[in-house]
Amino acid sequence: MNEYGRTAWRYWQTYRPQALAELPNPQAYFTDLGDQAEEMEASLWLDLQEAALAEARTEDYEERLGLSNMARMQAQEMVRTELIYLEKEAGTEHLEMLA
Known part of the structure; x- marks a missing residue:
């Protein structure tokens, strides 16, 4: 998994936990997402x-x-906006993503 995939995974852990929980195979999803982003x-x-x-x-x-x-x-900024930093789930807006 590349840096885009890892960043998206951390972002989803913080701001999209419900969507993350619904993924059948997060490793594959974020690996593919990272490749697509690159x-x-x-x-x-x-x-x-x-x-x-x-x-x-x-x-x-x-x-x-x-x-x-x-x-x-x-x-890079366009990719982050379109693919990585998606809309936050309700109730997560106050959280800070860990590096």
């Missing part, structure tokens, strides 16, 4: 990076690297 991140990163570099039209290596890194962070 694939989504890679695809988004490529798209965002291409768009940023095309718009910037720069040959400066450091600037291109910065744009690439920014695109990756944006892709």
